[in-house]
Every structure is written in structure tokens, then in C-alpha cells.
Amino acid sequence: MVQEEKPLRLQHRMAQLGVASRRESERLIVAGRVSVNGKVVTELGTKVTSRDAVAVDGKTVNDAGAACTLILNKPPGVICAKTDPQGRQTVYELLPDGIPHVGHVGRLDYNTEGVLLFTNVPGLADGLLRPNANVPRTYEVKIRGILSNESRRRLEVGIALDGRPTRPVVVERMGGHDSKHDWLRLVLFEGKNRHIHRIMEAVGHSVTRLRRVSFAGIDLDDMPLGASRLLDDGEIALLEGFATGKAHARKKGGAG
Template identity: 35%
Template structure:
């Protein structure tokens, strides 16, 4: 089926549609040996589409995984201290993938992994302001802490962007909160809570950008992202305009 080139490139996971349009405009894309132009369409089952001389194939060669990271694993490919890594959990995926960002040893929940460097940069670079939502279970004076957490805070001498904080249920002296940030400083949510006088008992990431943790994923298990989820990851709509 014919589709616009920028959508084909995005669907194969090489870049967002906006970036693909820049590639097309700069002459990096050809169709059947001819330089492509914005507005061109192609069918990957029929046409030869090259990006920087490399053939674009249906489905692409990129890998995108959603992992429900359990506590007790570090978000690295190897660990000099011999601790368990998330690479151990996804070793059967058939590709060399790396985590997009990190969850510390004692944190759990949504962790995305890929072998696509451009998507990694997009999600991690502060200029894109990709939201990350966490559920946090804490003890301490939550009423006093809420205005501190949602107000101006400073870590490592840098002013943080205001967080979105919402209080949940309290049971047995333990309160649950939702905390949404778009920066990614080391152990940021834990350190914010400490500054506000709260003790974090449990921290779980449930959303990154438009992607939510799949509730059917048991801790320590993973699945591949769907095509629609890959498009959400690039910040693109799933319809062709």
C-alpha cells in the first residue's frame, strides 16, 4: 500500500515524521534510484526506498521493548559490581538493546529499551520535555510536602521545572502520590521527596510520554511495542495527513 515517505520512515522506526521530512528535503532519501521530494509516496513491497543508501524495509530493523522492571535490577547492560541487570531480563529479544533512561535499583515499572539512537535522544533530551509519571508510596506529612513538591525546587544547583503532584489514598500511615516530571536527574523523585520531608517506600514508573505501562506485564517480563506504540514514541499521529 502506498504511503507518504515520511510515514514509511517513521513506521520503520528510523525517525519521527518531522525528522524524515528534513531527510527528504536534504536529499538523503531516494525512491527507485531517484531523489525523493516532499509529498512523494511509495510502497515498500514494490518500491526500493533508500535512506542514506540503506534500504528501508517493511517493519524496519529496529527493536522497541516495554519492560516491567522489578526492584533489584540495575538499568545498565553490565554492572561491575555483579548486580543483576535489565539486560538479563531481555536477553532473548534477539537484538542488542539499551535502556532509554534509567530506573534505580530499588525502583520498578515502565522501562523502554531500543536499538534506535535517535528515539533514545528524543526521549532523553530535556528540550523535548517528555513527561514521566510515577506512583510513589511515602510516609511523612504529605499535606506539608505537596506545596513543596509542586513548587520551585533545586537539585544539584539547578532549578527544577515544576512537578505535577496529586495525592492518592492513605492507608496505615502510607500515602500514595502521583508525580509527573519531564526532567531526568539521578534519583530525582526520591530526592525531591526527601527535600519535602517524605520517606519513599516504593516508587513505580507507570507512564513515559504517551506510553503507559501494560498492566498485563508481570514484573520482570517484556513485550515488543506495537506499530501504533512506536508512532506514539516518536510523537506522531497514527493517521496519514
């Protein structure tokens, strides 16, 4: 299921298509050398989608190598791989037809759901996954048992994994807990293998459900499971900022 694509400014779309930089694309537009669906466009505020035909000097732009960054609401029971020898469904089978070649940014465990980004922008994934990037990752977590104040303090200070302490975790109790389960919102600023499962096990709790609702300020919002969409200009700029160490997460107290 693919959500409606958000329009991009024409100059950004041209940069995606590899026509020119955004600034040079703006000059081409103002000079009257760019048309959309056969009509010359000179307004820099014009917005387009991948369904619009963009031409420069009368020549339609080929988008075969276009830059592409999108978000998927990964369902549980889907593997983060391009192929699976066991025949399990992969995240790539959920992406829309017709997009350029992309790779996933990090990964989510088989039964974890939520925000998973894909991109083919050179250096973007590597920048976001740098150990010192401090990219916020926000999760909703259901655990067995009730988290004690002492266990919460340990999470907020940092728990040793692989011989080194984790970075402090922001812990917030959500509604809906009962005598046997607790719902938590956790914000992490690093990503290790099975990170949340391991830190919760270290304080005596097993995870029964795990959902990532934000990564680097890109929020899941109301996207249905299995849905995907292209990121808009502001979201792409936010990712680029995190990848280069020049951004701060928007909204939700820095948690994205």
C-alpha cells in the first residue's frame, strides 16, 4: 500500500533527476528553459510529482538514475533484506513499482515494525549511521512486567553492552499498562544489534512488541502498516543535516 506522493518543488525534482544543482535548476526555470507536462514554467514555487513530465530545452529528462529517499512502515514478520533463502517476505517487496534502485538505512528486526528509510543518495545512509551521529530513534515498547524506578534510572544512565555502556536512554511511560505489562516510549541516540531487547533484558524484562515511530525526525504519524511514501523537501533536508552533524530533530522534544 503506497500513500499519496507529496509534491516537491520543481528545482528539487530536477536535482533529484540529475539535471543540475538546485541553484542551477532555479536559473534554468527563471530563464524559461523548463517545461512541465508540455507547459513552460518560470515560477520557482511550482511543485511536481514523479508523474509529471519535466523537460529542459524541450528534451524530457530521464529519471532512471534519479535520487530517491522514502519511508516504509515496516510490518512485523518481514525481513530487512533484498532476498531471503527461506522464502520470507522482504521489505523490498513492499516498495512501489517504478522507483530507482535504493537500499535500506540500517535495519529492523524481523518482528519489529515501524519507520524504515530507504535511499540511493550517496553518503546519506553512512552519515546517518555514523556512531557519533546522535540520530534520535524513538520506539514504543511493550514489556512483560512493570518497569521499576531503579530500572528506569539504569536505562537513563546507560547499561553495559559488549563491555561498554550504552548512551543514556530517554524513558517515558505511556498509557495502557496493566499489572502484567508496561508500555514505554524510549528514545535512543545509537543503534546496536537488538539494542532494546538487550537493555530491557538487562533490567529483567522481555519485549513483547516493538515499534519504531521516528528515525532522525522522520515520523510514522498515521501511515498504515506496509505503506510507503517519498520524503518531501523538508524531510530530506533534515536527514542531510543529521548526516552531516548540522541538524536537530524537530518536534516531540528532540525525539522526532
